[in-house]
Amino acid sequence: MHTFYGIWIDHRQAFILKADKMADISMTHVKSDVEAHNHGGESEEHLSVVNQHRHEERRKNEMKAFTREIIKHIIDADEILIFGPGTAKFAFKNELEEHKVLAEKLKGVEGADQLTEAELKAFVKDYFKLPQQ
DSSP: OOEEEEEEOOOOOOEEEOOOTTOOOEEEEEEEHHHOOOOSSSSHHHHHHHHHHHHHHHHHHHHHHHHHHHHHHHHSSSEEEEEEESSSSHHHHHHHSSSHHHTOOOOOOOHHHHOHHHHHHHHHHHHHHHOOO
């Protein structure tokens, strides 16, 4: 059976959509422990360079753990689509590229806003040209 995966991802969560050629889709939700990025303000002014570096290292390690958890769910993939807002999709793509077998199955990285469950499924069906049922 040919297995398609669409992964909608941001830094807080991922929705993993698994589909077959008949467009039967199951969805798994994975929450992230990635610490929110500090985008400025008074508190950041008080952080030392060392603390900023520690914060970024911790955030990077949390993102690696998050992406590894997602990869566990897609190990049987034949084709993979990564989509979502922001930069998390590119961080996931970079991590996926370390897994040569899965990296070869990556078909695209697309931008997409926050979507409902039905919209997530439709996005994956459209991308892989699966029946809409």
